Amino acid sequence: MRAARLIKMVLLLQSRPSMTAAELARELEVSERTVTRDAQALSEAGVPVYADRGRAGGYRLIGGYRTRLTGLARSEAEALFLSGVPGALREMGLEDAASAARLKVSAALLPSLRDASRTSAQRFHLDAPNWFSEPKSPELLPAVADAVWDDRRVTARYRGREGEVERELEPYGLVLKAGVWYLCARVADGGSFRVYRIDRFTAVTAGEARFERDEEFDLPGFWAERAEQFARSILRAEVVVRLSGDGVRRLPYVVDPASAREALAAADAADEDGWLTLTLPVESEQVARTQLAGLGPEVEVLAPESLRARFAEDARRLGRLYGT
Numbered sequence: 001m002r003a004a005r006l007i008k009m010v011l012l013l014q015s016r017p018s019m020t021a022a023e024l025a026r027e028l029e030v031s032e033r034t035v036t037r038d039a040q041a042l043s044e045a046g047v048p049v050y051a052d053r054g055r056a057g058g059y060r061l062i063g064g065y066r067t068r069l070t071g072l073a074r075s076e077a078e079a080l081f082l083s084g085v086p087g088a089l090r091e092m093g094l095e096d097a098a099s100a101a102r103l104k105v106s107a108a109l110l111p112s113l114r115d116a117s118r119t120s121a122q123r124f125h126l127d128a129p130n131w132f133s134e135p136k137s138p139e140l141l142p143a144v145a146d147a148v149w150d151d152r153r154v155t156a157r158y159r160g161r162e163g164e165v166e167r168e169l170e171p172y173g174l175v176l177k178a179g180v181w182y183l184c185a186r187v188a189d190g191g192s193f194r195v196y197r198i199d200r201f202t203a204v205t206a207g208e209a210r211f212e213r214d215e216e217f218d219l220p221g222f223w224a225e226r227a228e229q230f231a232r233s234i235l236r237a238e239v240v241v242r243l244s245g246d247g248v249r250r251l252p253y254v255v256d257p258a259s260a261r262e263a264l265a266a267a268d269a270a271d272e273d274g275w276l277t278l279t280l281p282v283e284s285e286q287v288a289r290t291q292l293a294g295l296g297p298e299v300e301v302l303a304p305e306s307l308r309a310r311f312a313e314d315a316r317r318l319g320r321l322y323g324t
Contacts, residue, residue, distance in 0.1 A: 289314075
């Protein structure tokens with residue numbers, strides 16, 4: 001533990017002109033007294049750490065010293081490619097590996113390039129969750145992530161529609177979608193690929209056995225295909241509506257965009273009033289009522305009759321609220 005901290009301290013000092021004891025203590029997550037002891041230990045080991053006294057003082061390396069301890073460990077190299085998503089790294093338990101990797105890369109760069117990580121962080125940040133939601137990191141995510149990185153089979157208990165089930169899985173990849181974590185995995189011994197919400201796992205146990213990864217498996221392609229299948233699978237009902245020109249423009253913003261585009265493409269020409277009649281796939285009448293209400297007077301529901309009656313009643317209630 002201390003050896004890793006000493007190496008990190010050298011890399012920090014190598015990547016910057018100087019650092020105060022407080023800055024080092026914050027980076028290393030130790031006390032300033034520990035920083036002083038570590039600096040003394042490095043000096044005794046032959047690393048030229050020099051302490052400047054005074055208010056503007058700090059620690060620095062002298063004599064152009066450069067350590068050769070910049071080789072990336074495998075976990076650090078893998079984490080480095082995810083360094084643009086710090087929240088995801090933290091939730092998967094890879095924050096320390098990514099920090100060490102960035103330090104090693106920074107230490108190996110020319111002095112003129114060492115601020116590259118800082119300047120990029122100032123200019124790009126990924127905020128994955130939806131607005132107005134409080135994402136929660138699944139408790140079992142680090143264990144699942146470890147198994148994914150290590151190609152290790154897991155025995156998982158999962159809350160499904162028909163109760164809790166247990167399966168042996170080959171975890172292929174993780175997906176973070178709108179603040180929700182998913183596992184793309186194959187059922188062990190030649191089963192099919194499936195998608196699991198990680199917050200529905202109740203237990204995950206990684207075994208000693210590793211699985212042979214199918215090198216043809218394309219995680220982004222698989223996810224895109226399953227996401228499209230899921231979006232279509234929940235659209236189990238249809239409604240017939242008339243839309244004004246403004247309603248046509250706004251439709252993709254209140255319902256599934258792909259379904260809206262397909263419905264608009266299949267519609268006949270607009271009537272003499274400029275209104276377009278189309279058949280729209282929806283999840284249910286209740287969901288359609290909530291979604292289409294966002295179009296206000298730019299939409300008229302023609303069928304089913306039960307949904308049209310609901311909109312008529314809503315219109316009467318609005319009339320009573322706003323009428324003179």
